[in-house]
Amino acid sequence: MPVMNMVAALNSAMDVMLARDPDVVIFGEDVGYFGGVFRATEGLQKRYGLSRVFDAPIAEAGIMGAAVGMAAYGLRAVVEIQFADYIYPATDQLVSEAARLRYRSGGEFSAPLTVRSPYGGGIFGGQTHSQSPEALFTHVSGLKTVIPSNPYDAKGLLISAIEDDDPVIFFEPKRLYTGPFEGYQDRPVVPWSKHPASEVPEGYYTVPLGKANIAQEGSEVTILAYGTMVHVSLAAARDAGVDAEVIDLRTLLPLDIETIEASVKKTRRCVIVHEATRTSGFGAELSALVQERCFYHLEAPITRVTGWDTPYPHVLEWAYFPGPTRVAEALRQTMEA
Template identity: 70%
Template sequence: MARMTMIEAIQNAHELAMEADERVVVMGQDVGFFGGVFRCTAGLQKRFGPTRCFDAPISELGIVGTAIGMAVYGLRPCVEIQFADYMYPAYDQIVSEAARLRYRSAGEFTCPLVIRMPTGGGIYGAQTHSQSPEALFTHVAGLKTVIPSNPADAKGLLLAAIADPDPVIMLEPKRLYNGPFDGHHDRPVVPWKTHEMGEVPDEAYTVPLGQAAIRREGSALTILAYGTMVHVALAAVAEQGVDAEVIDLRTLMPLDKPTIVASVRKTGRCLIVHEATLTCGFGAELAAIVQRECFYHLEAPIERVAGWDTPYPHAGEWDYFPGPDRVGAAIRSVLEG
């Protein structure tokens, strides 16, 4: 085991994948010489050369469109979009080309493409550097969407995504890049400052896509979360002193429905926490699934805690985030329901 931050775990996953398979290439804005805005690709160009890790023009449309062509012709591109907020010019390529290629070609072609994007707030980046757009990808048939909450999962999920024959969106919470994070961290991420955060196996391994993890077992209620909100949920549970079961979804699509259903049927209560905007957020789909599959086991209404239904704030960023106080209030509401 090695002690790594999420950034270091992602670097390591790239290295192992590129060593094992010469078809794996890394491309994006500043990912080569500079090593990426958050240094997730640092050292790759020096080690593997400019034909395996290279910089792209400032054109997300061009980056993703080119990567789709590379994937169709046998390569396994892993591209970085500097911030999830920047992916909108490429959204048509992601939805209309990458996601549909297997189906529109009747299986003749596949698109083994990984698109990595830093997501969420925490750097005082305001509206154009802090969005959480996961619901835009989970809505699209043909895409897989993953969000790690710790370095070990980041490495395993990225290696699984690179090996997958279909397009995978990997959203990486910026607040977890450098750690440690106890659910109360209220300072911006400092990309160049590294802290040890988690134990990560040295060898190559995968975290299966579509498999959630139970971070804390309990019987009083079930909390569904992913990414940064896993840590917020755990902090709130500790503060409230309740016997809650906290499930880290890890993969939003495909979703581990059996783990969710088994937990809620056991506890009879469900709280959903995510950083993205409440309305039409991924939590709405989770609530619909729980309502359908666990209706006769529920002892209280399903609760959701999420970001505000407003444009992303700047000065009020830390109030926008669901924190242990807001999650704690929701826990009390569910238990009293």
């Protein structure tokens, strides 16, 4: 079985689906000849031609509008928004058109549309290349929101997203694409050294949407995380010396609340970790759901470890998002409560 990093796994997923389904088309800014700013679509245009993999103007609203029309027509459009920060001009097309198409047409039309976008910090991209807007889309009925944490899941989840008959927002953590940057080994990126890769099947397989993964079993506290924060949480649990059960949500909507509930009822404590700002972040929804379903089992308050409620800092971004030190301290406090 080949070993792939996340970029290679995503490329493999799109390669598989382009070969498998003639209705799949891929487009966006620089995804064709250039192969994408992070090279996730490299080689696909050469292999499948200009009509299947092609570049689009720098016009996110136009990209998304075209994708909705293609999806309504019957194609399976896979569009790349070059950075999650650029998705805002396209939000009306996503919210008012794609998410509602099945319902407003009484089931006559659907929108099998996948929106790929790199998200989150860690590359010193500043305020316009590092945001984490996932909570905005989990608020929209009719959209599904997916965030993988490893190459195997990234490929399987992307294939599932492309095959889904409704629109899927697929956020890809930039810090997990190829791993820690040279020269920043002192930064707690992920607990890999230089090889953030794993075995990934070459051909077709799926990871189901709406099913969480238990990244690490434990008995003392449940950590709910997704994307890069799964690895930060694993490192924090090790540093804190806590027997933590780490739940990798994988899909924020639909959410695997059954796995969450079973874990919290077992451990009786819950810590939620995400990179986005705290207020109205997805952690608030998780906290409410855990409170509603597990209140009489809890032995400590639910704790959130998140980004700060400030505009995204540029040079201070490593102090902005949670690292193992902050998460480990939250775990200790939760165990002492």
